[in-house]
Amino acid sequence: xxxxxxxxxxxxxxxxxxxxxxxxxxxxxxxxxxxxxxxxxxxxxxxxxxxxxxxxxxxxxxxxxxxxxxxxxxxxxxxxxxxxxxxxxxxxxxxxxxxxxxxxxxxxxxxxxxxxxxxxxxxxxxxxxxxxxxxxxxxxxxxxxxxxxxxxxxxxxxxxxxxxxxxxxxxxxxxxxxxxxxxxxxxx
Numbered sequence: 001x002x003x004x005x006x007x008x009x010x011x012x013x014x015x016x017x018x019x020x021x022x023x024x025x026x027x028x029x030x031x032x033x034x035x036x037x038x039x040x041x042x043x044x045x046x047x048x049x050x051x052x053x054x055x056x057x058x059x060x061x062x063x064x065x066x067x068x069x070x071x072x073x074x075x076x077x078x079x080x081x082x083x084x085x086x087x088x089x090x091x092x093x094x095x096x097x098x099x100x101x102x103x104x105x106x107x108x109x110x111x112x113x114x115x116x117x118x119x120x121x122x123x124x125x126x127x128x129x130x131x132x133x134x135x136x137x138x139x140x141x142x143x144x145x146x147x148x149x150x151x152x153x154x155x156x157x158x159x160x161x162x163x164x165x166x167x168x169x170x171x172x173x174x175x176x177x178x179x180x181x182x183x184x185x186x187x188x
Contacts, residue, residue, distance in 0.1 A: 010060045023079075041068040168186055168187055
């Protein structure tokens with residue numbers, strides 16, 4: 001498990017700024033999301049990657065292109081959590097009907113269970129480990145947080161503990177033989 005995995009959450013969209021669950025709705029980046037994505041290019045250009053993957057959704061692909069990676073391989077396993085009936089709805093609105101609800105341990109009617117998201121994350125990690133070098137992933141907040149928990153050997157629900165802002169870089173590496181966070185939620 002010598003692979004170091006670099007994670008980039010896509011830049012800001014209207015829904016990410018409003019706290020609306022954005023799974024399959026294919027929203028473009030806001031101008032500030034595009035601007036922030038461009039600032040990631042110099043940081044990422046300093047590193048060689050054996051594999052660059054992106055979610056197929058526009059916001060992740062556009063972030064990749066603006067950060068200097070115009071032709072990443074698209075990986076459907078990096079798409080955001082399928083929120084089902086909660087697509088486009090905020091947590092506070094859901095809690096009006098289901099007090100205390102959380103994406104991390106609440107029901108997701110018509111959408112994916114967290115175990116399904118974790119299984120997709122594990123597939124991405126397996127692909128990364130076969131790359132023969134460091135890997136760069138462009139994707140979305142919740143899938144990257146679940147992927148981080150899975151990589152660190154934690155329950156996928158522990159992704160709740162990894163706040164991930166738009167257009168940030170995070171790095172999962174190693175401390176001796178143990179997977180470890182090397183950098184988290186960095187704007188540059």
